[in-house]
Amino acid sequence: MSTSRQNRRTFLKTTAAVAGASAVTPYFFSGEKPLAAEFAAKNDRPLVGQIGCGGQGNGITNRAKRYGDIVAVCDVDAHRAEQAKAKQGGGKAEIFDDYRKLLDRKDIEVVTIGTPDHWHTRIAIAAMKAGKDVYCEKPLTLTIDEGKLICKVVKETGKVFQVGTQQRSDGSRFLTAIALAHQGRLGNIKTVSCSIGGAPSSGPLKKETPPDHLNWEQWLGQAPLVDYIPRRCHYEFRWWYEYSGGKMTDWGAHHVDIATWLIGADDTGPISVGGTATHPVPFENGHPTLDNQYNTANKFNVSCKYKSGVEVIIRDDMDNGLLIEGDKGRIFVSRGALKGKPVEDLKDNPLPEDAIIKVYKGKKPGDHMGNFFDCLKTREQPISDVFTHHRAMTTCHLANIAIRLGRALKWNPDTEQIEGDSEANAMQNREQRKGYEIEA
Numbered sequence: 001m002s003t004s005r006q007n008r009r010t011f012l013k014t015t016a017a018v019a020g021a022s023a024v025t026p027y028f029f030s031g032e033k034p035l036a037a038e039f040a041a042k043n044d045r046p047l048v049g050q051i052g053c054g055g056q057g058n059g060i061t062n063r064a065k066r067y068g069d070i071v072a073v074c075d076v077d078a079h080r081a082e083q084a085k086a087k088q089g090g091g092k093a094e095i096f097d098d099y100r101k102l103l104d105r106k107d108i109e110v111v112t113i114g115t116p117d118h119w120h121t122r123i124a125i126a127a128m129k130a131g132k133d134v135y136c137e138k139p140l141t142l143t144i145d146e147g148k149l150i151c152k153v154v155k156e157t158g159k160v161f162q163v164g165t166q167q168r169s170d171g172s173r174f175l176t177a178i179a180l181a182h183q184g185r186l187g188n189i190k191t192v193s194c195s196i197g198g199a200p201s202s203g204p205l206k207k208e209t210p211p212d213h214l215n216w217e218q219w220l221g222q223a224p225l226v227d228y229i230p231r232r233c234h235y236e237f238r239w240w241y242e243y244s245g246g247k248m249t250d251w252g253a254h255h256v257d258i259a260t261w262l263i264g265a266d267d268t269g270p271i272s273v274g275g276t277a278t279h280p281v282p283f284e285n286g287h288p289t290l291d292n293q294y295n296t297a298n299k300f301n302v303s304c305k306y307k308s309g310v311e312v313i314i315r316d317d318m319d320n321g322l323l324i325e326g327d328k329g330r331i332f333v334s335r336g337a338l339k340g341k342p343v344e345d346l347k348d349n350p351l352p353e354d355a356i357i358k359v360y361k362g363k364k365p366g367d368h369m370g371n372f373f374d375c376l377k378t379r380e381q382p383i384s385d386v387f388t389h390h391r392a393m394t395t396c397h398l399a400n401i402a403i404r405l406g407r408a409l410k411w412n413p414d415t416e417q418i419e420g421d422s423e424a425n426a427m428q429n430r431e432q433r434k435g436y437e438i439e440a
Ligand SMILES: NC(=O)c1ccc[n+]([C@@H]2O[C@H](COP(=O)([O-])OP(=O)(O)OC[C@H]3O[C@@H](n4cnc5c(N)ncnc54)[C@H](O)[C@@H]3O)[C@@H](O)[C@H]2O)c1
Pocket: 051, 052, 053, 054, 055, 056, 057, 074, 075, 076, 077, 080, 099, 114, 115, 116, 117, 119, 137, 138, 139, 164, 165, 166, 218, 219, 221, 233, 234, 235, 236, 237, 250
């Protein structure tokens, strides 16, 4: 190991010890800078590999380079990898077309994963097993079983894992909404409506020959081997159940996650999930019958009931955001707004100074990526840990299973099984293409 690497290791060990002490007195109380700022200041920064070089992969890696050095980029589309190399690491990043080769680089300590959803779990598990800490985009999983596997591997490896649900670090809106609820300003919470919009329809799409720069077979990964349709691929993969869950998981990963946190259910789940939906193509036994059009739900209204009596409704038909209703008041929160009488009342009756810090696990909220890099030093799990995200995603996946089958489900959050419906329960998992199976 080189001297600079040794120095960095010593630094990490020392700062971890300091951070351990600061668990009693949070580091920011006296206006100190977040720990992650030290990475930037000391030129002693973790080496980072970027896996998936589309819009979001590039976006998160841009944020990661405040704290670490981007030394490798990987994509199955050579054009996208070239473009990312030009932007990252001063044009010096090494290019890979296979994430496994990037993970073989022992000097890389951190990876960002910005691939489509059907690749997240397999790459994340391989990365942790290769000794890397992980920042992975939401929705973390394609199925409920993937969530169980990823939680197991985080526990086994002790790797630090942040999910890219950045609303969890938004102090002025989402965290204030949660703090208002937790401080009793809304009374007993009765209903949380998560409005996340519906997926578009595409109409029939033509099969084409994949471009030379794209390895379509690799892009498909665990999903069935099918002919290339450009709108199955970059960005548009969201509207196909083969690779994603439509709006239910794309935006559910954000708003249902906030709802789950707010109602104190992020270590449990609903006991019943059911509702109505329309899909752009016909379905049989939970599967689309056409293979040339988007297939995720255009419209839906799904009720998720908890043992506590709280109802979370996932719907497409209101303004994007969460409407939180208690027996003493209600508020609406979104990426652009926080409103309602309890919010107006804050002028005369502000929240206690530490109310938001309490929500944010004893830390000061700010940059979501910074929270991840802080945790690389403290070895704590970041604010969007896999365990809570798995619970929120389970609710979204259950909602999709319910609307795909067209019937309500009974969920046991303790055993994590769908009860009395073996067909639905089997949909916790799905067949993975040979060579791309996910194992923990
Ligand atoms: N946190 C947020 O607010 C937010 C916003 C947008 C997207 N996202 C998430 O980010 C992810 C990516 O979304 P996007 O819009 O950037 O998609 P995209 O299709 O534009 O980019 C994904 C990239 O991953 C590459 N890829 C596919 N398989 C790969 C593999 N095995 N190895 C390496 N690269 C591979 C693709 O070729 C593509 O370049 C999605 O999971 C999405 O839900 C999160």
